[in-house]
Amino acid sequence: MADWRAVLADAVRDAAELCRLLGLDPSVAAAAQDAEACFPLLAPRTLLGRIRRGDPEDPLLLQVLPRPAELADVPGFRSDPLGEAAATICPGLLQKYRGRALMVTTAACAVHCRYCFRRHLIGQAGNLTIGGKPKRRPGGADLGLPCPQPPATRGPKVEDWELALRRIADDTSIREVILSGGDPLAIEDAQLAQLAERLAEIPHLRRLRVHTRLPVMIPQRVTDELLSWLRGTRLTPVMVVQVNHPAEIDTAVAGALGRLVDAGVPVLNQAVLLRGVNDDAEVLAELCERLIDIRAMPYYLPQLDPVAGGAHFEVPEAAGVRLIGELRRRLPGYAVVRYVRETAAEASKEVLA
Numbered sequence: 622m623a624d625w626r627a628v629l630a631d632a633v634r635d636a637a638e639l640c641r642l643l644g645l646d647p648s649v650a651a652a653a654q655d656a657e658a659c660f661p662l663l664a665p666r667t668l669l670g671r672i673r674r675g676d677p678e679d680p681l682l683l684q685v686l687p688r689p690a691e692l693a694d695v696p697g698f699r700s701d702p703l704g705e706a707a708a709t710i711c712p713g714l715l716q717k718y719r720g721r722a723l724m725v726t727t728a729a730c731a732v733h734c735r736y737c738f739r740r741h742l743i744g745q746a747g748n749l750t751i752g753g754k755p756k757r758r759p760g761g762a763d764l765g766l767p768c769p770q771p772p773a774t775r776g777p778k779v780e781d782w783e784l785a786l787r788r789i790a791d792d793t794s795i796r797e798v799i800l801s802g803g804d805p806l807a808i809e810d811a812q813l814a815q816l817a818e819r820l821a822e823i824p825h826l827r828r829l830r831v832h833t834r835l836p837v838m839i840p841q842r843v844t845d846e847l848l849s850w851l852r853g854t855r856l857t858p859v860m861v862v863q864v865n866h867p868a869e870i871d872t873a874v875a876g877a878l879g880r881l882v883d884a885g886v887p888v889l890n891q892a893v894l895l896r897g898v899n900d901d902a903e904v905l906a907e908l909c910e911r912l913i914d915i916r917a918m919p920y921y922l923p924q925l926d927p928v929a930g931g932a933h934f935e936v937p938e939a940a941g942v943r944l945i946g947e948l949r950r951r952l953p954g955y956a957v958v959r960y961v962r963e964t965a966a967e968a969s970k971e972v973l974a
């Protein structure tokens with residue numbers, strides 16, 4: 622089984638190659654070009670086997686393929702849709718909700734999700750070098766393309782962790798630290814183990830939550846070292862993954878998430894509601910059931926954050942509420958996700974259904 626770092630380094634980084642590998646018409650790659658220059662494509666080869674060949678509408682492909690609609694300027698869709706700049710306590714540390722602080726540990730990810738609300742952070746040029754095989758290209762703005770403007774905030778750095786740790790230690794109301802990004806599991810286990818150790822020394826902390834897409838994109842990421850530091854920490858670990866469509870769960874992903882659960886780590890899933898991907902009762906019901914079958918609990922179904930470049934993924938709220946009603950008629954109560962929306966400056970996520 623290939624090492625996860627090697628899989629990450631070998632990821633597909635351009636639309637022409639992706640289309641060739643998936644038997645798609647070269648016109649699909651040509652149409653991707655401008656959007657790709659604004660936010661680079663990144664898709665690990667471990668994902669490709671789950672995408673139907675020759676189908677430009679495949680729900681997994683749509684999550685990673687740049688499309689011309691990303692350049693549309695849609696009113697209400699902006700660069701920092703959640704007001705995170707205002708919730709920043711110090712570089713790389715956010716707090717919006719009581720008792721929970723969120724560390725933006727890195728801008729690196731295993732995949733570039735086209736609808737990501739932090740896409741401007743993730744797409745920053747330095748990120749292209751993560752996992753080796755650096756491929757620097759001129760940014761879309763340099764080419765005169767109407768790329769959405771990035772927010773003024775700079776990307777997170779490991780050097781920011783010290784100050785973030787001090788701030789967390791100073792605030793005794795914080796019970797839980799959420800490692801987010803980017804994808805925190807893009808960081809090496811040795812470094813994460815050290816961070817977990819430092820956090821565990823802060824007496825008022827109880828839980829350590831990890832928000833990651835890596836075990837789903839590259840199942841090899843669930844290493845013995847990862848399980849070892851998660852098992853070893855005094856803090857109660859919780860892993861929140863992101864599976865948006867049942868076809869993302871193949872036997873390797875089921876195995877990886879199963880290993881986490883077997884190690885005593887609760888695994889929760891957030892699926893973003895996405896047009897053309899999972900805005901269908903049949904698909905969502907199958908997703909929730911598959912998750913339960915592999916012992917990952919459906920947690921949230923977030924409404925798409927109104928990020929510039931993501932408008933074409935939006936599902937109207939009324940349609941989302943109807944979908945949840947349909948799930949409730951089909952599934953056991955514990956399998957029904959909570960449909961939520963995140964708004965700047967609210968005390969919690971708002972439950973829509």
Ligand SMILES: *Cc1c(COP(=O)(O)O)cnc(C)c1O
Nearest residue numbers: 715716717718721722723799970
């Ligand atoms: C979503 C989010 C959390 C976690 O919210 P839960 O409802 O506990 O899952 C925490 N902090 C920030 C900044 C968030 O955006």
Ligand code: SF4
Nearest residue numbers: 730733734737803834
């Ligand atoms: S893995 Fe998460 S942070 Fe990274 S691009 Fe996808 S949604 Fe954004």
